[in-house]
Amino acid sequence: MTTLLVKEKDIVVPGQQLATGLDYVPGMGTYREGEYIFAARVGFLQIEGRMLKLIPLAGRYLPKRNDLIIARVIDVSMSYWRLDINSAYSAMLNIKDATSDYVPKGADLTQMLTFGEYIVTKIINVTPQFLIDLTMKDPGLRKLPEGRMLSVSSVKVPRIIGKKGSMVSMIKNATNCQIVVGQNGWIWLYGNDPVKELIACKAIAKIDAEAHTSGLTERIKTFLEKETGAPVEIPREIESMEYEG
Template sequence: MSELKTQSRQVVVPGETLATGLDYLPGNGAYRDGEIIRSGLLGITSVAGQLVKVIPLGGRYIPMEGDIVIGIVDEVRFSNWSVEINSPYKAQLKVADASNRFIDTRRSDMTDFFDLDETVIAQVIGVDNNMNINISLRGPGLMKIKDGKIILVNPAKVPRMIGKNGSMVRLIKEGTGCNITVAQNGRIWIKGPNKDKENLALKAIKLIEDEAHTAGLTERVREHLGMPKEKTGGA
């Protein structure tokens, strides 16, 4: 008989039994061992219907198609750039994906577009079985970054940083007037009207990182930003 052995939002360690029986399905971070669904990670459980998954509390960033990443160019080659994306795997940016314009590799210097150590906001457009990563700069919001601040947070905490439908990052944007891009690989770009605002946003982000696994976080972030308490029950 199928039985759930855990509830949502529990901290579990690898190997722990989450559910027994064939009626439940293992999601990300969980795996099936015969009749038993076990945790494959140190993380927090999440049960949605029959799906039991474990949300990681740590770990490196592993690229997935569609992710927005902030990368640093670490090699310039004849027709592509190698970009470091805070992951065990390096990404490749091909000229065709680098710009909406045509880049003639024979006539132009590759470093005119992206030089060593330059930073880009890019999107992962392909991940193959060998973990060759292709990224693109063709799309809205994708560009080379020239100013502002970049901070590094634990990639596992990025979803909390963004919040439901981007609520958390919107809160910080409103509270500080900064332009913020949260990339899936744990790098966050902050560009504000002045240093003080940027620092305020930075501290709010550190707060979220430290307390990502706790409840009532939004309220504390509001408080930190000096914003009035949210009215409950309003539209």
């Protein structure tokens, strides 16, 4: 006898029973014990066929290979920089992954990147012990100039980017701001008009607070229209990547 004990899109708490019987399969954020499937964290229930899966609502960033993130330089050594990536572990950027230029032995690396500077970067490797290597060699990866840094929970980043970047593009178009969203929850934002820059910040804060609700894109559209006083379009198919300014 298989029964689902909660509804799809319900918010569940750790240890809550989600289903009994063997017809459902435990997915991300859930586990099976005997006849029951339990929730293993606070999350938002999604059912994909027979799979029960939890979309996390909170949690720190866990680094993954190929993630585009924003990182801050915390240490400079002979041949690498150490960076804070808003996670439990710091990451390493080697000279050979930072530039194709020739850097003589013993060069002062602070000339290229120094303490407190932010970069857009990509994770090229994560070991099981969380030694993390970064690269700056892909297009769009760069040192970030002046601007505003925002911090949101990393689990909400997919909502801020939206489907194929639709949400962040909508904010960019409506407020004329450059925005870079890192998977680690750090967001860089720069606008020529401080008023519009503030509207973009507020829009991001709104997405952060309402990330697990439905109809969010529409509400952000209405919010942007009200704040900027101009019509806003929801972009459909976006080809450009989210890290382009």
